[in-house]
Amino acid sequence: MVQSVIFDLDGTILNTLDDLADAGNHALAQMGYSVHSTEEYRYFVGNGIPKLIERIVPEGTPREMYEKTYEAFCSYYNGHMYDKTRPYDGMIEMLSGLHKNGIKLAVVTNKAHVFACEMVKNYYGDIFDAVFGSIEGVPKKPDPYLVNKALQELRCTPKNAVYVGDSSVDMQTALNAGIFSCGVLWGFRERDELLESGAKSLASDSSELEKIILARLR
Numbered sequence: 001m002v003q004s005v006i007f008d009l010d011g012t013i014l015n016t017l018d019d020l021a022d023a024g025n026h027a028l029a030q031m032g033y034s035v036h037s038t039e040e041y042r043y044f045v046g047n048g049i050p051k052l053i054e055r056i057v058p059e060g061t062p063r064e065m066y067e068k069t070y071e072a073f074c075s076y077y078n079g080h081m082y083d084k085t086r087p088y089d090g091m092i093e094m095l096s097g098l099h100k101n102g103i104k105l106a107v108v109t110n111k112a113h114v115f116a117c118e119m120v121k122n123y124y125g126d127i128f129d130a131v132f133g134s135i136e137g138v139p140k141k142p143d144p145y146l147v148n149k150a151l152q153e154l155r156c157t158p159k160n161a162v163y164v165g166d167s168s169v170d171m172q173t174a175l176n177a178g179i180f181s182c183g184v185l186w187g188f189r190e191r192d193e194l195l196e197s198g199a200k201s202l203a204s205d206s207s208e209l210e211k212i213i214l215a216r217l218r
Contacts, residue, residue: 108132
């Protein structure tokens with residue numbers, strides 16, 4: 001029986017792509033580098049901001065310039081992360097319903113912890129029982145460390161949890177943690193990637209996701 005559902009953040013419960021792309025391109029322009037299309041950012045994100053910067057700067061970028069780009073990104077994103085970001089359709093209602101049914105909810109993301117906590121609070125209030133974002137020195141997904149921490153806080157075992165995400169990183173995280181995984185098809189990656197990385201189920205919208213979760217309550 002499902003007692004807890006753990007969600008990825010970017011591309012799963014919040015559409016953050018435009019604001020991430022804007023921050024990345026702002027930072028690149030500040031450094032005099034070429035920018036990328038928003039569509040390209042679908043494949044740059046997913047492994048945290050340090051990896052995002054590594055992917056968008058030119059190959060062979062000196063460490064000093066990498067760090068300046070990183071700082072420019074964080075500074076801009078901190079002031080603009082709510083410009084275009086929105087919850088996906090039906091997500092607020094679905095999560096509220098799960099919460100009212102007594103299911104514990106958590107977010108585990110490779111987004112910087114400070115940004116993750118602020119954004120979840122801003123868009124979802126107190127629906128989530130725990131939020132775990134990226135912290136320097138702490139293993140990132142697909143390492144199961146933060147998922148295990150979330151399970152401990154929720155007092156839930158892997159067999160009684162579901163992990164929901166939009167990328168191969170998420171499906172691999174669920175596999176590594178021994179949790180049933182559900183890939184969402186409205187996020188940043190495609191069906192094939194999710195299936196090839198071990199997704200146990202797929203949801204095309206929030207209503208279908210809710211049915212998958214509630215079916216596992218029985």
